[in-house]
Amino acid sequence: MAATELLPLWVLVPLLAAALAACLPARRAGQLALAVQLAALASWPLLAAAFADRGPLTVSLAGLAPPLAIRLYLDGIGLLLLGLVATVTTAASLHALATPGRAALRPAFWPAWLVLLAGLHTVVLSFDLFNMYVGLELLTLAAVALVASAGTVAALAAAMRYLLLAMLGSLAWLAGVAMIHAGTGSLDLELAGAALAPGGWVSVALALMLAGLLLKAAVFPLHGWLPLAHGAAPGAVSAVLSALVVKAALLLVWRVQLWLGPAGGADAAGPLLAALGGAAILWGSLSAYRQDRLKQVVAFSTVAQLGYLLLVLAMPSAVAWQGTTLHLLAHGLAKAAMFLAAANLVRRAGDPRLAALAGSDAAAPVSVFAFALAGVSLVGLPPSGGFLAKWLLLQGAWQAGAWWLVALLLAGSLLAAAYLFRTLAALLAHRDGAGQARAGLPVPRIAELAALALALGAIVLGFAAAPILDLAALPAGPGGAP
Amino acid sequence: MTGWPALPLLLVLLSLATALAVFLAGEARQRLRTTLNLAAALAKLGLVALLLRAVAAGETFQWRMPLLPGLDLVLKVDSLTLLFTTLSAVLWLLTTIYAIGYLERSPGRARFFGFFSLCVAATMGIATAGNLFTFFVFYELLTLATWPLVVHRGTQASFAGGRSYLCHTLFGSSLFLAGLVWLHALVGSQDFIAGGELGDVLSGNEAAQRGIFVLLLAGMGVKAALLPLHGWLPKAMVAPAPVSALLHAVAVVKAGAFGIVRLVYDVYGSERVQALGLGHWLAALAAATILYGSLMALRQADLKKRLAWSTVSQVSYIALGAAIAGPLATIGGLVHLVHQGLMKITLFFCAGLYAELLGSKRIDQLDGVGRVMPWTSLAFTVTALGMIGVPPMAGFVSKWYLGTGAVAAGQSWVVGVLVASTLLNAAYFLPVLGRIWFRPPPDAWPAPTRPGRWARAAMLLPALATALAALLAGLLAGLELSPLGWVKLIVAREYGG
Amino acid sequence: MAAQDLVWLGVAAGLVGLGVYGVLVAGHLLRKLLALNLLGTAVFLLMVVLGRRGAATPDPVSQAMVLTGIVVAVSATAFGLALMLALYRRSGEAALDDEAGAPDGDGRD
Incomplete structure (x- = not known):
């Protein structure tokens, strides 16, 4: 074909x-x-x-x-x-x-x-x-x-800040790439990985590349711009x-970790990256709990959820990779749904603050429902893609004997529940002063359905995970998964 | 494993579809919503009746769907399932009728009935779950579906109650999940099976067996309001009366108690629990909860709060029955699952009627209500006496089997607990009955309302029906299709009959 | 490695230090953008020096990468300048608030 x-x-x-x-x-x-x-x-x-x-x-x-x-x-x-x-x-x-x-x-x-x-x-x-x-x-x-x-x-x-930091990250990546190229004569992931001999400069190159990526991926503590x-x-x-x-x-x-890492101290970098991921989960969730604007809550939730995607580097097993893959997909669907729903709610109320969004369930029920469904997956409550992802990650952590990861995963869910239910409570609260005029605009049906479709996708992922994971399991990197 | 494997699924989907339909029908179409609710509840009742016949004849039904390799969603119907589903199906119908009357003029009814049906769907899932993983999935769904009901009024107090509820249940579910992951890491998925077989699969590793048991028990103990995880239940009283009724009689609290029953009988097996030395601890915990709940109930001035603490106490009878070895205590515990449900829902129905029609929420506002609301008061009286355990009422049957079972198992101290609890029950119910019947009514009620005739009937009739059912469950306990008869059937199968 | 290369590497390292310092510490956005360009130049210098690897003929791949890098840097700088102007027109300032500062707008779209 x-x-x-x-x-x-x-x-x-x-x-x-x-x-x-x-x-x-x-x-x-x-x-x-x-x-x-x-x-x-x-x-x-x-x-x-x-x-x-x-x-x-x-x-x-x-x-x-x-x-x-x-x-x-x-x-x-x-x-x-x-x-x-x-x-x-x-x-x-x-x-x-x-x-x-x-x-x-x-x-x-x-x-x-x-x-x-x-x-x-x-x-x-x-x-x-x-x-x-x-x-x-x-x-x-x-x-x-x-x-x-x-x-x-x-x-x-925000765009300006994003641009400056992202360019900084790109240049760090480029410097690392130049070193890898000089050392191996190749830019191809496979060829360079095979030609890499362990050495101090390789670690420096990889550290530069990873630092650049972490800045772009907004991994704690480089998340400030996100x-x-x-x-x-x-x-x-x-x-x-x-x-x-x-x-x-x-x-x-x-x-980088899987193809080039083996020569450059991936064993040491893996747990370190996972620890950063753990810190991201805790810090991002706590920050999300303290926000008073709807979209800021969702954005800090992203900081937290990205942390989960790094945990696997401390427990590289097939189960953990499956969980990570599923988390990537479930979070992608749920978070997109949540941002679209949040935009709808803010548009409807004409005010981005949580306190002003009380009574949203009557004004834009479909968007609130989409937000809640996405939240179910983000917290990792069944039945959802997020839940199966958490389940697989927990299995991986337990099998690897990484108790701190088990505790972290459970604590992360509780914190996510805390900030999301706080948000939902604000949306469902009864509106004080019923006569208050709304400054907002009506939300077209399509905009609501777009959010709902993605949220439903995150839930359905909880039932369709097996074939998807089969696809992902067809191996790639020299070390197994990705 | 004959024919119609999808019947358990149908049981769950029926309520789920109702929930969706009610959400989609929207707030304004009241007649459609009512029709949908009642039709679904009746259809469910019919389905359950069908299943009762088949299961009594020895059939079981099972439906299985793989989610991940080695991880199946399993729904099955066995005799224990039906004990819980029948209770839920009957009480769902009655509570729906009650709620239609109760919420006649309040806002947000589409949301309320939608989540109400979702709650029942989750309960059906819990009842039919065929392994711990499936149980957990629906257990969590129940948490989610209940929260909007608890905070339904949207006031500060209701959000505080909702927050407490979530804190407790989500903390519990974390422990549950940890136990479940531990179990799966060691032995993979285990279906529920009469007599349990975890001990055989995991023989030799007693530390793991004990650890997993404690984690899972903690997860279920939160919903079953076992000491010291009971804190949410009295605070959740801010919910509307039909929700309290459902929470206490069928859905949340019973889900926890049912989970404990499954854990003890169908995961570990009663003998294994005793052999691991866990039975004594569970019995002690249950006994402490029984006494503490009753003592706290005694101190409440608010009727719903008193009933809530009474639930904390009464539900632990089920855990107590599971904790004591031998078939007699098992019968006592299991039958109380049904008896307590029938009695407590009646009490909450009546409390809701008093609060709605007269505005009487505190116990000292109940003086003389027997004269203005004789039927409601009669239902309240009958079930309160049943709760105390006056023979030949339903509560007495439960306590009798629990007591004789404990003596047979050589744990006579339990009889002391039962007697003390009965005295306490009497102490917190009899004064209420005294006020209802023997004090003169006040000149004016706190906040009287006049709902329509239909709304009144919709609230009163379910209360009378459940009161009658509770009465008959005690009087006709000897019949084969009484709750006691069915429980004896379960126990015969459970203990290798 | 030849002594000459070491000198160039030293220069590149010095420019990297200046560039990073400038991006993070400078107040005015124009300074930040200039610092970013300085940093870019340092990285390109590094690439050219490493690309020689003692051989008589330079590695064409390095040269190509540097050329592409310069194109990217120029477009990013142009874009950054446009952004800076837009920000200046809207807020009257060509500087970012304190790192921890909250956005002063309301973020609605």
């Missing part, structure tokens, strides 16, 4: 569409973006079928053979991420088209959106350290532009940033 040959199209089509979108009026450009995403969604099953058939797919660009070639590579986790990207971006762009606000009517919005998509696809499919750099840069610049599109002072300041940016961005953008963009950087953390 042509699925392998079509792999480059996942990068090229969004880029070309971005160029085209720049020439179209905003509304048309949005429809173009939607069409591109629907096409990705429709062709994903073909890719999955080819993958299930033949295992990891590799394609060399420009017809050259390794080591000269630049390779694209698709493994199980990459495949699942492509599916997640297609699903979330489709729902989010429907939301943005239905409630464009000022942001999605700007001429730069949809081109940036499509560049973001191309960047995501590039990062997922890259097997080449420099390609990853290019992908990360596309992603970052597009993401910053989308945050800034909200146009408020808060959004512009709640500002994700909180201030338009709703659909927040959804995509929280669900997808930070995950792309984390995917590279795993790739």
